[in-house]
Structure formats: C-alpha cells, structure tokens
Amino acid sequence: MTGTIDVSAAVFRGDAEGRLSVERMRLDPPSHGEVRVRVRAAGVCGSDRHVLEGEWQVPLPAIMGHEAAGVVEAVGAGVQSLGVGDHVIIAWHQACQRCGECAAGKPWACLLAKSNDSLLPDGTTRWSDAQGAAGYPYLAVGAMSEAIVVPEFAAIRIDERVPFEVASLIGCSVGTGYGAVVNNARVEASESAVVVGSGGVGLSIISALRLAGATPIVAVDVSEEKLREALAAGATHGVLGGEDLASRVADLTDGGADVAFEAIGRVQTMAQLPSLIRPGGRAVFVGLPPEGQKVEIDGLLLAYEGKTIIGSNYGGLVPARDFPRIARAYLSGALPLDGLISARVGLDEVNEAFDAMRRGERTRSVIVF
Ligand code: APR
Ligand code: ZN
Ligand code: ZN
Known part of the structure; x- marks a missing residue:
C-alpha cells in the first residue's frame, strides 16, 4: 500500500x-x-x-x-x-x-x-x-x-x-461557523445575534451561537425552508431577507444586534451587515465574495457609531485545538x-x-x- x-x-x-x-x-x-x-x-x-x-x-x-x-x-x-x-x-x-x-x-x-x-x-x-x-x-x-x-x-x-x-x-463549514463565533466574534452569553444566510455555514454559526448562549438568535434567508432548518438548529427567530431587514432585526433585538454574521458571500448583504448591529456592535464577514468585488460601507457607521468589522478566515481556527473541541461538544449533545x-x-x-x-x-x- x-x-x-x-x-x-x-x-x-x-x-x-x-x-x-x-x-x-x-x-x-x-x-x-x-x-x-x-x-x-x-x-x-x-x-x-x-x-x-x-x-x-x-x-x-x-x-x-x-x-x-x-x-x-x-x-x-x-x-x-x-x-x-x-x-x-x-x-x-x-x-x-x-x-x-x-x-x-x-x-x-x-x-x-x-x-x-x-x-x-x-x-x-x-x-x-x-x-x-x-x-x-x-x-x-x-x-x-x-x-x-x-x-x-x-x-x-x-x-x-x-x-x-x-x-x-x-x-470546513462547521469549523468555520464555530470559529467565527468563538474565535473571531468571541460571543458571550446573552448577546443578541443575527445570521444572514442559513446554508451550511450559517446553520453552523447558529448552532455555535446556541452553544455560546447567545439570545435572541435571528436567522435571515430568502428561503422559507432554510429558515425552518435555522429554527431547528437553534435560531429563536427566522426572517425573510429584503429591503426593511434592518428595522425588522431592530424590532427583534431591541435596536440592533450585538453581533451579525454574513454567511453567503454577497457584497450586497455584506454592505447591509453594519445596519443590523447596534452602536459598538460587531459585523463578521464569513462568506467569501467573488474575486475583486467591492463592499460599500458608510464610514460613519464605523468611525462615529463605533461598529467593528471583523474578517473571518477559516473561523480563526487552530485545527489541532478546535477540531477535537467541536467533536467533544457534538458527542456531549451540546452541539x-x-x-x-x-x-x-x-x-x-x-x-x-x-x-x-x-x-x-x-x-x-x-x-x-
Ligand atoms: N439574503 C439572504 N439569504 C440569501 C440571499 C440573500 N440575498 N441569497 C442567498 N441566500 C441564502 C441561500 O438561500 C442559502 O441558504 O444564503 C445561503 C447560502 O448557503 P449555501 O449556498 O449553502 O453556502 P454555504 O456552504 O453555507 O457557504 C456560504 O460561506 O464559506 C463560505 O464559500 C462559502 O461564500 C460561501 C459562504
Ligand atoms: Zn468549505
Ligand atoms: Zn506559517
């Protein structure tokens, strides 16, 4: 062999x-x-x-x-x-x-x-x-x-x-989602969160948010079926994407989430992310956009409202440390x-x-x- x-x-x-x-x-x-x-x-x-x-x-x-x-x-x-x-x-x-x-x-x-x-x-x-x-x-x-x-x-x-x-x-998807929550955003218990895109990566983020004790956890997608899966994975609310997304998220999170994740890789939804978080909140870019595309963001949202954009590459994972941790959380039933x-x-x-x-x-x- x-x-x-x-x-x-x-x-x-x-x-x-x-x-x-x-x-x-x-x-x-x-x-x-x-x-x-x-x-x-x-x-x-x-x-x-x-x-x-x-x-x-x-x-x-x-x-x-x-x-x-x-x-x-x-x-x-x-x-x-x-x-x-x-x-x-x-x-x-x-x-x-x-x-x-x-x-x-x-x-x-x-x-x-x-x-x-x-x-x-x-x-x-x-x-x-x-x-x-x-x-x-x-x-x-x-x-x-x-x-x-x-x-x-x-x-x-x-x-x-x-x-x-x-x-x-x-x-990949589960490690990336878990790492985005635990390593990049460092989500704490009782923080409010919104996840835009409820595919494999988005659902992994949602289950890691639940493990971290975040609440509420608002899932966003354009597919009703994906939203049903998001609720099963631990989201507390499912919202269809659209024009008035920011105001609907604000209603559910008392004025804006503490942390938001983009898990699609579309520059339009990446640009929308800072509008979903409260002043001082974190917007985490997880989805990978097509090569060379630009994300347009109002600079005052960062410089005046103190919002932070966090880039997440492979969930900031240290695989030798994090893969066994994720496996343990899965085997215990917590994830x-x-x-x-x-x-x-x-x-x-x-x-x-x-x-x-x-x-x-x-x-x-x-x-x-
Ligand atoms: N608004 C909200 N949700 C949307 C929109 C939109 N405008 N467009 C697409 N979606 C949803 C899709 O319905 C789908 O549920 O985003 C989800 C994307 O999920 P997948 O196609 O399963 O992709 P996934 O494997 O989760 O990866 C997402 O992360 O790691 C990166 O390269 C990967 O960029 C990709 C992203
Ligand atoms: Zn992958
Ligand atoms: Zn090196």
Missing part, C-alpha cells in the same frame, strides 16, 4: 457549465511528513461552487472538495503523531508551521501556505491524471476522491465515535450537527449535488465512500 495507487475522483477541467467528471487518477505515496487518508466522507461546500462558476481561478485539472474525514492508511517517513487506522478530519488551510504567524497560534494567517495554489506546503502535488499530466487538489485537499495525501499536521485525529459525515463538516446533513450521495452523483445547491435545496450533501 505504499506505492502509487489509482483512485476515482471528481475532477474539474474548466467546463463552462461547471460539470465535473469522475475519473481514475494516480496518487503518489506520502512523502516525508505526509499521510495518505482513505476518504470516508466529503462535504459539498459553497467554496467549491465558486470555482465551478468561474468566480475563482484555480490550477486545472482540479480534484475538487476540501471538506473531508477518513482513516489514515499509509504514513510517510518521519510521521510521529499519526498511525494507520486513526480517524482524522482534514484541515484545508495548510500553514507552514514555522513562520511568526504560525508560532503565534494564527495558522490561518500564514503567508507561506500554498493551499490557494492547490499545492502541498512543499509546493508540489502527488496527483496525476491517466495521461500523466499533473492534477491539483483543490485547497490542497481534493476531498472528492477515494484517497488523498496531506501533511501530517493537516490530518487531525478525532474520537472514533464521531460519524465520518459529521466529521467531514467539522473540517447538534446531524441535522446539517440533508443528503448522502455517491461520488458519481456529485453533479446532482451541486445542482441541488444551485437550486438552494439542500443544506449539505455529503459524498460517502
């Missing part, structure tokens, strides 16, 4: 309709400090869709997916903390572990991380296609594949009692996550899963292997 192996993977080659092809790909063995993980579950996340819609450019062909959990099946030389058979969640932001930011506990701010270039930290890839051309794992993970190779530090061991489907989501999974699909149904997301139908499809 230590040589190059063949795996089936969902590959994007730049198709104008955003279609993926399930192909046989070659995966080289883990190098020094790397592990090969047999993927058991891979979430279908909004960030992948940005690539399929041509909003973000990545090297092609791309092995898509970045939200994964599985079992370590081979370890490279020098690997010390992981062994064959360990259950792991993959962290997609693969920081260098050596620079000042990494040393300061801010791996998400590492300038040396090569995840956005779809390369491992050493600047190479373990992938090639049937013709021998290099393949590029999206965000250095390429989760929609039977197996992947990642650095040891990007595979975080977790309690085997966490189901793989739930574990995969902790690697219910099962409801986030709306469909389990096979790898060959990956295009249907993205279509369902485009139609706004499913909170989260998870590919199971």
Whole structure:
C-alpha cells in the first residue's frame, strides 16, 4: 500500500457549465511528513461552487472538495503523531508551521501556505491524471476522491465515535461557523445575534451561537425552508431577507444586534451587515465574495457609531485545538450537527449535488465512500 495507487475522483477541467467528471487518477505515496487518508466522507461546500462558476481561478485539472474525514492508511517517513487506522478530519488551510504567524497560534494567517495554489506546503502535488499530466487538489485537499495525501499536521485525529459525515463538516463549514463565533466574534452569553444566510455555514454559526448562549438568535434567508432548518438548529427567530431587514432585526433585538454574521458571500448583504448591529456592535464577514468585488460601507457607521468589522478566515481556527473541541461538544449533545446533513450521495452523483445547491435545496450533501 505504499506505492502509487489509482483512485476515482471528481475532477474539474474548466467546463463552462461547471460539470465535473469522475475519473481514475494516480496518487503518489506520502512523502516525508505526509499521510495518505482513505476518504470516508466529503462535504459539498459553497467554496467549491465558486470555482465551478468561474468566480475563482484555480490550477486545472482540479480534484475538487476540501471538506473531508477518513482513516489514515499509509504514513510517510518521519510521521510521529499519526498511525494507520486513526480517524482524522482534514484541515484545508495548510500553514507552514514555522513562520511568526504560525508560532503565534494564527495558522490561518500564514503567508507561506500554498493551499490557494492547490499545492502541498512543499509546493508540489502527488496527483496525476491517466495521461500523466499533473492534477491539483483543490485547497490542497481534493476531498472528492477515494484517497488523498496531506501533511501530517493537516490530518487531525478525532474520537472514533464521531460519524465520518459529521466529521467531514467539522473540517470546513462547521469549523468555520464555530470559529467565527468563538474565535473571531468571541460571543458571550446573552448577546443578541443575527445570521444572514442559513446554508451550511450559517446553520453552523447558529448552532455555535446556541452553544455560546447567545439570545435572541435571528436567522435571515430568502428561503422559507432554510429558515425552518435555522429554527431547528437553534435560531429563536427566522426572517425573510429584503429591503426593511434592518428595522425588522431592530424590532427583534431591541435596536440592533450585538453581533451579525454574513454567511453567503454577497457584497450586497455584506454592505447591509453594519445596519443590523447596534452602536459598538460587531459585523463578521464569513462568506467569501467573488474575486475583486467591492463592499460599500458608510464610514460613519464605523468611525462615529463605533461598529467593528471583523474578517473571518477559516473561523480563526487552530485545527489541532478546535477540531477535537467541536467533536467533544457534538458527542456531549451540546452541539447538534446531524441535522446539517440533508443528503448522502455517491461520488458519481456529485453533479446532482451541486445542482441541488444551485437550486438552494439542500443544506449539505455529503459524498460517502
Ligand atoms: N439574503 C439572504 N439569504 C440569501 C440571499 C440573500 N440575498 N441569497 C442567498 N441566500 C441564502 C441561500 O438561500 C442559502 O441558504 O444564503 C445561503 C447560502 O448557503 P449555501 O449556498 O449553502 O453556502 P454555504 O456552504 O453555507 O457557504 C456560504 O460561506 O464559506 C463560505 O464559500 C462559502 O461564500 C460561501 C459562504
Ligand atoms: Zn506559517
Ligand atoms: Zn468549505
């Protein structure tokens, strides 16, 4: 099991309709400090869709997916903390572990991380296609594949009692939402909160807000169905988005929320966020907008009303610390996550899963292997 192996993977080659092809790909063995993980579950996340819609450019062909959990099946030389058979969640932001930011506990701010270039930290890839051309794992993970190779530090061991489907989501949407609440906004008990966008990331924010004791928790979406799911995840109110959103939120939060989260990635809703919070409140940008788009904000809301805008990259997560914490909260029942999974699909149904997301139908499809 230590040589190059063949795996089936969902590959994007730049198709104008955003279609993926399930192909046989070659995966080289883990190098020094790397592990090969047999993927058991891979979430279908909004960030992948940005690539399929041509909003973000990545090297092609791309092995898509970045939200994964599985079992370590081979370890490279020098690997010390992981062994064959360990259950792991993959962290997609693969920081260098050596620079000042990494040393300061801010791996998400590492300038040396090569995840956005779809390369491992050493600047190479373990992938090639049937013709021998290099393949590029999206965000250095390429989760929609039977197996992947990642650095040891990007595979975080977790309690085997966490189901793989739930574990995969902790690697991106759930981790991002939890981190935005706990690490970025540092929400305290009894603070009021509003969450704009109740998809996978928004619902994860809502369940973390409930864990933190926030109240009320106002969920906003354009879909009635998503609002019903938001209430089930712990929101106290569901509000349809629209023109008079600020006044409706003000009514529910006694003049404006203490903290607001944007979990869609639309510059219009990002611009609206400061109007939903009270003077001195925090507006947290979680959703990722298309490359190059500008957010227009009235400067007086910040300079005079003392509102703060907080940028959230990967929820400010320190994966080795936060993934096991999230897993413990899930296992204790304090952080219910099962409801986030709306469909389990096979790898060959990956295009249907993205279509369902485009139609706004499913909170989260998870590919199971
Ligand atoms: N107002 C309110 N809600 C809206 C609006 C709007 N104008 N437009 C879309 N929505 C809702 C959708 O109905 C959906 O429920 O926003 C939600 C977005 O959820 P998903 O498409 O499931 O996306 P998700 O995976 O949650 O990711 C959201 O976070 O990490 C980033 O890259 C990711 O930018 C993406 C964002
Ligand atoms: Zn670093
Ligand atoms: Zn994601």
